[in-house]
Amino acid sequence: MTTPTPTANGSGSGLRRVGLYAILVALTLVFLVPLVWMVITSLKTYTAAQQIPPTWLPNPLSGYGYEQILNNSANPVLRWFLNSMVAATLHSLLVLVTASMAAYSLARLRFRGRGVTFALIVGTLFIPPTSLIIPNFLIVDQLNWIDTLAVVVVPGAASAFGVFFLRQFFLSLPNELEEAATLDGANQWQIFYKVVLPLSKPALATLAVLSFLTNWNDFLWPIFVLFSPEKLTLPPGLGLLQGSYVTDYPVIMAGAVLASLPVLILFVLAQRHIIQGVSRSGLKG
Amino acid sequence: MADVIEVGAARGDAPPPAATAARRGASARRTGRATPYLFLAPYLVLFGVFGLLPIILGLWLSVHQWDFQLPNRPFVGLDNYKELFSSDSAVYGDWWESIRATAIFTVLSVPLLVVVPLGLALLLNRSFPGRTFFRAIYFAPYVLGVAVIGLLWRFLLDANLGLVNRLLGAVGLPSDTPWVTNMPWAWISLVGVTVWWTSGFNAVIYLAGLQDISPELYEAARMDGASAWQRFRNVTLPGLRPVLLFVITTTVLASANMFGQSFLITQGTPGTETRTVVWFIVEEGLRNNNAGRAAAMSIVFALLLAVVSIANFRLFRYRED
Numbered sequence: 001m002t003t004p005t006p007t008a009n010g011s012g013s014g015l016r017r018v019g020l021y022a023i024l025v026a027l028t029l030v031f032l033v034p035l036v037w038m039v040i041t042s043l044k045t046y047t048a049a050q051q052i053p054p055t056w057l058p059n060p061l062s063g064y065g066y067e068q069i070l071n072n073s074a075n076p077v078l079r080w081f082l083n084s085m086v087a088a089t090l091h092s093l094l095v096l097v098t099a100s101m102a103a104y105s106l107a108r109l110r111f112r113g114r115g116v117t118f119a120l121i122v123g124t125l126f127i128p129p130t131s132l133i134i135p136n137f138l139i140v141d142q143l144n145w146i147d148t149l150a151v152v153v154v155p156g157a158a159s160a161f162g163v164f165f166l167r168q169f170f171l172s173l174p175n176e177l178e179e180a181a182t183l184d185g186a187n188q189w190q191i192f193y194k195v196v197l198p199l200s201k202p203a204l205a206t207l208a209v210l211s212f213l214t215n216w217n218d219f220l221w222p223i224f225v226l227f228s229p230e231k232l233t234l235p236p237g238l239g240l241l242q243g244s245y246v247t248d249y250p251v252i253m254a255g256a257v258l259a260s261l262p263v264l265i266l267f268v269l270a271q272r273h274i275i276q277g278v279s280r281s282g283l284k285g
Numbered sequence: 286m287a288d289v290i291e292v293g294a295a296r297g298d299a300p301p302p303a304a305t306a307a308r309r310g311a312s313a314r315r316t317g318r319a320t321p322y323l324f325l326a327p328y329l330v331l332f333g334v335f336g337l338l339p340i341i342l343g344l345w346l347s348v349h350q351w352d353f354q355l356p357n358r359p360f361v362g363l364d365n366y367k368e369l370f371s372s373d374s375a376v377y378g379d380w381w382e383s384i385r386a387t388a389i390f391t392v393l394s395v396p397l398l399v400v401v402p403l404g405l406a407l408l409l410n411r412s413f414p415g416r417t418f419f420r421a422i423y424f425a426p427y428v429l430g431v432a433v434i435g436l437l438w439r440f441l442l443d444a445n446l447g448l449v450n451r452l453l454g455a456v457g458l459p460s461d462t463p464w465v466t467n468m469p470w471a472w473i474s475l476v477g478v479t480v481w482w483t484s485g486f487n488a489v490i491y492l493a494g495l496q497d498i499s500p501e502l503y504e505a506a507r508m509d510g511a512s513a514w515q516r517f518r519n520v521t522l523p524g525l526r527p528v529l530l531f532v533i534t535t536t537v538l539a540s541a542n543m544f545g546q547s548f549l550i551t552q553g554t555p556g557t558e559t560r561t562v563v564w565f566i567v568e569e570g571l572r573n574n575n576a577g578r579a580a581a582m583s584i585v586f587a588l589l590l591a592v593v594s595i596a597n598f599r600l601f602r603y604r605e606d
Contacts, residue, residue, distance in 0.1 A: 020413060027405070028422050030481070035426070037448055038437050053451055094331075102328035111321035117329075124336050128590055130542050130563045131583040134570040135339035135346060158331040188320050217430025219545050220563070224571050235432035239549070242436055249440050256433045267428045271421050274428070278486060279493030 038260070042066070042253040049249045065254030068245075075244060077255055079230055080237035084216055085262070087152045087233055092211035094153065096204060099162030104192050106163065107170035108178065118167075125160045130220065140225060151225045152233055156215060162207055165281060169203035170196060206277035209270045216263055234259045346580035353574045365581035376569070376578065379557070383565035386547070386558060391540040394476045398536045399529070402484045406491035407521075420492070424485035431482075435549025438478045439465065442550065471551045471559050478546055483539070487532050494528030495521070530601045534594055541590055562586050 041049055042065045043058040069077040105111070106118050136155055145151040173196065181191045197204070219235040226232050232240070238255050245251045267274060347365055351358045368374035409420050426434070441448045442464035454460025464474045498521065506516045522529075544563040547553060553560040566586065570579025 017413070020408075020411065023408065024415075024419050027408075028419065031423050031426060031485075034437060034441055034448075034481070037441065041440070050446065052446070053455070054446070054448065098328040098331055101324045105321045105324035109321040109324065111318075114321070117325065120337075121332065124332075124340075126591070126594070127340065128538060128542055128587055130544070130566075131587040132339040132343060133567060134576050134579045134583060135342035136335060137571060138342060138346070138576065139334065139338060154331070155335040158328075158335040160332070160336065163328060188317075188324075192324070213428055217428075217432070219430060219432045220567070224567060235430055238432045238436055242439070242549075247443075247446070249446070252436055253440065256436050259433050260429050263428045263430075264425070267421075267425060271424075275420065275424060275489050278489050 035260075038253050038256055041249050042257045044250050046248055046250060050247075062250070065250030065252075068248075068251045069241065069254050069258070074229065075237065075241050076230060077234075077237060077241070077258060080232050080234045081258055083149070083231065084233040084235075084259075087149060088212045088215040090149075090153045091157055091215040092208045094157040095159050095162045095211040096208055098157065099159060099207065100166055100197065100200070100204065101192070102163045103166035103170055104196060107167045108196070109188065121160045121163055125164065133221070133224075137224065146225055147227050147231050149231075152215070152218070152222055156218070156221070157211075159211070161281070162211065165207055165277075166200070166203060168280075169200055173199055202273065205270065206273045206280075209266060209274055210277050212266065213263055213274075343580045343583060346577050347584055348581075349577045351575070351577035351580075353576065358577070361577070365578045366585065368578070369582065369585060379565060380582065382557060383560050383562045386560055387541055387543065387562040389472060390475060390543055390547075390559075390561065391537060393472060394479050394540045394543075395533070395536050397476065397480050398483060398487060398540070399533055401480055402487035402532075403491055403525075405484060405488040406495055407517075409488065409492060410495045420489070424489060426482050427486045429482075431545030432549065434478065434482050435545055438474070439550050442474050442478075465551045466554050468555060468558065471555065475543075475546050475551060475559065478550060479540070479543070487536065490532055491525065491528060494525050498524035526601065530598070533601075534597055537593055537597065538590060541593075 040056065040058055043061055043063075045060065045062040045064050048055065048058065048060070048062070069075065102121075106114060106121075140146060140151050140155060143150075145154075177195050177199070178191050181195050186194065217235065218233075222233050223236040223239065226236055229240070234255075238252075238259060241255045242252055348360060348362055349358045350361045350365075368376055369380055371377060405423055409416060409423075440446070442450075444450060444461060444463050444466070447464070449464065450460045450462060453462070462470055464470045502520045502524070503516060506520050511519065542563055543561050544567075547559040547561055548564055551559045553564070562582075566579050566582045569582065570576045
C-alpha cells in the first residue's frame with residue numbers, strides 16, 4: 001500500500017516545482033492556522049485574548065486558561081479527560097475482542113448460517129446509526145445504564161465495520177499457516193490466538209486506533225446519556241465549559257487543546273495505520 | 286478438545302502440508318460444531334442488543350404514542366407518520382424546516398466535498414519530497430472531534446474577536462461579517478468548516494484509488510498525444526469511478542447526518558433555520574418526550590437516505606455502461 005506511486009504528471013520544471021510548493025504551503029496554512037490559533041489562544045490571558053487586533057504571540061505567556069479548567073470543581077475537566085480515556089480504551093478493547101473473534105469465525109470457519117449471519121451484519125452497515133438513537137436510548141434506559149461508564153463503552157462496540165474490516169484481512173491470510181498449526185495439534189482457539197492474531201497486528205492496530213478516535217470524539221450520544229458533571233466525557237464537557245465561560249476564550253481553547261492532544265499524538269504515532277485503514281475501508285468496502 | 290483428535294486422526298496419513306491446500310476445506314475446517322458459534326457469541330450478543338433490537342424496537346415505537354412521562358403507551362397505528370405529512374399537525378412546520386436545513390447543507394457541501402479532496406489527492410499523487418508530511422497535515426483536522434471543531438470555529442468565526450474577520454480586515458475586506466448569526470453566512474460557515482474538517486478524509490480515499498490506476502494507461506495516453514486534461518478525463522476519472530461512487534455515497538450520508546456543527550457553531554440560528562433533522566429528532570424524542578413520533582421520523586429519514594443512496598448507485602451503474 002505504501003509503495004511510491006507512479007505519478008500522473010512528471011515532476012516538471014523548476015518553476016513548476018516552485019508553484020507546487022507554493023500551493024502546498026498555502027494549503028498547509030489553511031489547515032494548520034486554526035489549530036495553531038487554538039493553542040496560542042489557550043496560552044493567553046483573558047485580556048490578551050480580547051485584544052483587537054489580536055496578537056500572534058501570547059504576550060504575556062499565561063497558564064490562565066489551563067489553571068481555570070484544572071482548578072474548577074463545577075467543571076472537572078481532568079475528570080472528563082480520565083473518563084474519556086477509560087471509555088475509549090475499554091471501547092476499543094471490546095471492539096477488538098468481539099470483532100476479531102466474530103471475524104475469524106466468519107472468515108475461516110465453516111458452519112451452518114454463516115452466509116445469513118454475515119449478510120445480516122453487513123446489512124446494518126447501511127442503516128444510519130443516528131436513526132437508531134431513540135430506540136437505543138430506551139434500551140440503555142431499561143438496562144439502567146444511563147449516566148454510567150457502560151453507556152459510552154458498550155453500545156457503539158456492536159460495530160459491523162470492525163467485523164467487516166477484520167474479516168477482509170483474515171481472508172487474505174494464507175491457509176497453509178493454519179494447516180501447519182493443525183498438523184501440530186492446535187485447535188481453533190489456539191490457531192486464532194497464536195497464529196491468526198499475531199499475523200494480523202497491523203489490522204488490529206488500525207481498528208484499535210480508529211475505534212479509539214471514534215469513541216473519544218463521540219458527541220451526539222454522550223450529550224443525551226450522561227448527566228452528572230463527574231460522569232461526563234470530554235465532548236459533552238466542552239459544551240458545558242463553553243456555557244459557563246461564554247467568551248473567555250483562553251479557558252475554552254485550553255479545554256479544546258486537552259481534548260485534541262491525545263488524538264493528535266495518536267495520529268502522529270499511528271499516522272500510517274490510520275491513513276491506510278481509511279483508504280482500505282473505502283476501497284475494499 | 287475432541288476436535289483436535291478428530292482432525293489429527295484425519296491428518297495422520299495425509300500428504301505433506303504443501304500438498305494439502307486443495308483439501309483444506311474438507312478436513313481442517315470440520316472441527317467442533319459449536320466452535321464457530323462460540324467465536325461469534327460475544328459479538329452477536331452486542332449486535333443483537335444494540336444493532337438488531339433497536340431496529341425492531343424503532344418500528345414498534347413508531348406505531349405507538351410513547352411518552353416517557355406517561356404510564357400508557359397506546360397503539361396509534363400510522364398516526365405518527367401521518368402527522369409528519371399533514372400540514373395542520375403541530376410538528377409539520379418544524380419537521381419540514383429541519384428536512385429543508387439538512388437538504389440545503391447536503392446540496393451545498395457534497396459537491397465541494399467531492400471536488401476539493403479530489404484536487405488535493407491529485408496534488409498529493411505527484412512525487413515530490415515531503416509528500417507524506419503534507420498528506421498528514423491535510424488529514425489532521427479530521428482526527429479532531431466535532432466538539433473541538435465546533436468550539437474552535439465558533440471562536441474563529443466570532444464577528445468581533447474572531448480571526449477570520451480580523452484577517453479579512455487586514456487585507457482590506459469587510460471585517461464585520463456575521464458568520465454565525467445571519468443568512469446566508471451561517472450556511473457558508475457550516476459548509477466551509479465541514480470542508481476544512483473532512484476534506485483530508487476523502488482525499489486519502491481518492492489517493493488510494495489513484496494508486497490503483499495502472500501507470501501504463503497514462504503512458505499509452507501520452508503516446509497518443511493526450512493532453513493533461515484529456516488524460517484526466519479519459520484515464521483518471523474512469524479509473525476512479527468505484528471510488529467516486531463510494532465517496533459520494535458516504536459523503537451524502539455523512540452530510541445528511543450533520544448535527545454537531547450546527548448545534549455548536551450556529552446553534553441553530555438564525556431562528557431555527559440551521560437545525561438539522563438529526564438534531565430535531567433527538568430533541569423531539571429525548572427532550573420533548575415523544576419517542577414514538579421521533580422513531581417515526583427516524584424511519585422516514587432513513588428511508589429518504591436509502592432512496593438517495595439507491596439513486597446514486599443507479600446513476601453510476603448507468604454511466605458505467
